[in-house]
Amino acid sequence: MEAQIIAAISKAAPGVRCYHDAAPNQPSTPYVVLQRVGGAGHLHLDTETSDYEARLQLAVWHPDRLTVNRISRDIEAALMRIDGVQPIGAAVADYDPTTSLRGMRQDFYITE
Numbered sequence: 001m002e003a004q005i006i007a008a009i010s011k012a013a014p015g016v017r018c019y020h021d022a023a024p025n026q027p028s029t030p031y032v033v034l035q036r037v038g039g040a041g042h043l044h045l046d047t048e049t050s051d052y053e054a055r056l057q058l059a060v061w062h063p064d065r066l067t068v069n070r071i072s073r074d075i076e077a078a079l080m081r082i083d084g085v086q087p088i089g090a091a092v093a094d095y096d097p098t099t100s101l102r103g104m105r106q107d108f109y110i111t112e
Helices: 002-012 065-079
Strands: 017-020 031-036 052-062 085-087 092-096 101-111
Touching (some): 002 052, 052 065, 065 101
Parallel strands (some): 017 031
Antiparallel strands (some): 052 101, 085 101
């Protein structure tokens, strides 16, 4: 499922790099960080046939607020077209004072 999500991000936002868990030091912008941040896990007691639900957080980073907002919305629209991916509310603005980058964070349920 994550490979499909990364492919959708790449198509919706060409040139945006995707990193798992954390970005390297001084990455080129814009970029996205994907991180699993919980979820329900197995949805039924029969774990051999049960769907698995995870919560995936995406954080988009760029120096310009309007650019990061647009990229975030484009990615959200692309991910909503994938079966088994559902946004959990709207994206939340962020700011990293160390890098002076603007961010947008959004969580999604993914069912595998």
